[in-house]
Amino acid sequence: MARCVSPVARPRTRKRPLMPLTCTWPKQWASTAPMLVLTGCSDWQSALHPHGANARRILDLIWSFSAVATGTWLLVMLVLAAALLRRRLTETTHLPLEIDVRQERRFTRLVASAIALTVLVLVILTTMSFFAGKSIASLSGTETLTVRVTGHQWWWEVRYFGNEPSQAIVTANEIHIPVGDPVKVELDSLDVIHSFWVPSLAGKRDLIPGRPSELTLIADKPGTYRGQCAEFCGYQHAHMAITVVAESREAFDAWRSKQEAATPAPAGDEERRGQRAFLSTGCALCHTIRGTPAGGTLGPDLTHLASRRALAADTLAMTPGALAAWIADPQSMKPGAKMPRIALSADDLNAVVTYLGSLE
């Protein structure tokens, strides 16, 4: 079945075995064994492998509800099977309207008790759901950091606000958060409805134009957690992923101060040529690179492009080859994406790739 994937990149600071992600399941769910076989242990972006308080609370709820549902279903099926297969007196003259009054009375009592039991179970489940919701809601208001995520067709704009304007950061498709700290994610959309969903950290929340909302994320282990747009948003809804990188406070601060810096002037000839091509062929109309005249806002900010893990909302890995392919023909990688194909000579293309690759 599914390949076991390591759920988290190891933190650089601590020594820790690469998590082998053995499928560890609570013993009490042994009854769901057949499900396990199907489940494999894909931990790519799974609600079954929580790494934050919210997601963990919800997974508990999922298991409790599943257990009740499985039990109820088995009970109903058992009674149905008994009703179908029970031994009956073989009288040939049975007429459909000959009804045993005593049996009817017994049925009435049994059905009434079954209904009472149903009501009881529903009340218990509703109460459990209420308390889970309450405990998740109690996280909001305790946040120490705010990130604003804006949905676009089909990528995520990510903004951090500092005390001064120079501390503001704009990046894309990647959120860095300090481990263990609740982080407020403010959500908004400027085009259509999207939904922000990182299953291993929290449930989803829609980004509705004109109705800003928010969500609290908390990660209790360092790692990278994948998320994906969950509300259908057009052609490339399938390729609109976001990565949450949870790291130690020091690593986070280091990342943040690096992102605050504008890009230095290009170092070599190739980079300079690349920057010229970038600024002169139209790339700059949509993209910003702080420290250069490029100030477009339609596409992702590319100031520290090379520091990110993936390209085009996790459509491609961040490698020079993928970057070149993407710039050469975005429509074949992500049909319908808003980025047009720009005619560049092979040399210009290579130069642009080298230049962008230097924007760490």
Add this chain to the structure above:
Amino acid sequence: MSGVAGTSAKHEQEVLKGVRDTGLDEARLRAFLAHAWRTPKGLYGWLVTVDHKLIGRRYIVTAFLFLILAGLSALAMRFQLARPEAGYIGPDLYNQLFTMHGTTMMFLFAVPVMEAFAIYLVPLMIGTRNVAFPRLNAFSYWVYLFGGLMIWIAFAFETGADAGWFSYVPLAGPEYGIGKRPDFWAQMVTYTEVSALAVAVEIIATVFKQRAPGMSLDRIPLYVWSVLVTAFVILFAMPAVMVSSTMLILDRLVGTKFFDPAAGGDALLWQHLFWFFGHPEVYIIFIPATGFVSAILPTFARRPVFGYLGIVLSLVAIGFLSFGLWVHHMFATGLPQLGESFFTASSMMIAIPSGIQIFCWIATIWGGRPSFATPMLFVLGFIFTFVIGGLTGVMVASVPLDLQVHDTYFVVAHFHYVLVGGAVFPLLGAVYYWFPKITGRMLSERLGRWNFWLVFLGFNLTFFPMHILGLQGMPRRVYTYPPASGWGEMNLFISLSSLVVFAGFALFFLNILLSLRNGRIAGDNPWQASTLEWATASPPPSYDFSRLPVVNHREPLWAEPDMLLVVEGLRVDAREVLAGTVADAVPQLRVPSADNSIWPLLSAIAVGGAFLGSIFTPWAVVWGAIPVSIGFICWFWPKGEPEDEE
């Protein structure tokens, strides 16, 4: 009813204007009735008929043709999803396919097919000769047909709707909707809603006023109760979606700003209006399906259903409750805590009346002597799968839980368990059960068993794993997924399993085609069932019953297996039905029933043209009103009541 009898009836009719059935011998009675209720031969007859059986039959056939189209779209999607990053179908076509699949299944298959069975069966089950507004019935079919053809022809020209069957704005709005695609979707909704509302009105009037004498409220067959409740749900739910689709088309066509937040509109308003209809919609499909179960199960358990009153009250309760839980489709939009708790509780509450029905059916089986003909297999398959769907429904009613599984394959699994397990299985059972009545021939039991097991096993193998895929994080409505996701194997398994379902449905259609020609002759009552539709011939004559029955028992054919009491005194030289009191069905009036007419078709063409034109210009509403008015004026032109002539 040979030609000779027909001519002599015509002759006699002139002589004996206003002749009643009292004292007429059976042969002459039938000749008179056949003449009065006849449908002309040939194409013209096909276009003008108002016979509820002919219209019901073509409604059913049309709905199943749309099922085939929607099923093939699903198959195409499974082909694309069988492996990660497959390149068979691009996002543009894929988005159209899943939108057309959902739209067709909901608007063009599930709701119409349930209405179709009601149109066919209700008059027969309550012992009358036609529905209350026969021409409205014909009109509703034509409007439905035009709406369905329109959206599929648009699809053939690469203008298939592609914003999902829910068409959320702004994606379907003026700025982001592609070309005319959302306009075709919005107008298709208008067509099918008009037809659904028309049927709802007919059903309510028919059931309330035209029941056989003696069929008091507590003797109405449960199936008829279920379609009555459904008709009321349609009446209150459908206007919400007609309003919202009209607002959408106004936003797109004439620049109103209902849904544009920048101009003071609200994108969320669409969702409230749509789901205020969209959730009851599920019950519009599901309630008649439970009616099928309540009709089929007692026949094969050989005893009356246990808890008649409880089931009726459950149906009514489901009808009411279905309006209180639309927000559970919108949990991820963010609600205040109190709202969350309210809609969680109301969503869970609907499990209670559904549970009551399940318990009563099981008690019926327990107290009866079940036999396992194909219709019964589908009913058992229904209980097996629907209970799973109901329980996962309880899961998604919880707000925190739903926030993880909403818009994932878990929900895809959940609602297919509810809609396929809960509605399509009983529907297939209903086809096996009433096919003999409709065609006069039995379906093959052998093919039926293969059909059942393939669909049942294939369905569960296809949809059960989707629960797990959803929990593993696979979102809905994605045309592909990366290999690294680890979802590949399970998707391949699902795609292969869907072929089994496909094979099952192929056998279903094969069985129908073969049995139409070669099926065993059924006779009036092949299953020894208890309700009135089995008291007449198979297929029933144009006038349904030569004499209208009188009902003294909830299970009339079991209580009086040899002879039913009948009504006398109806006119037989013109179309006439009997109207009675709402509660006790005490006969009050002889009411004329409308004759064949071409005007419902012409009016539907005029209305259809106006709807279609309004996709392109708002002036179509103005100019289109002229032919529409002409159509309606001619349709309702007074023809002189037969009573006045007497």
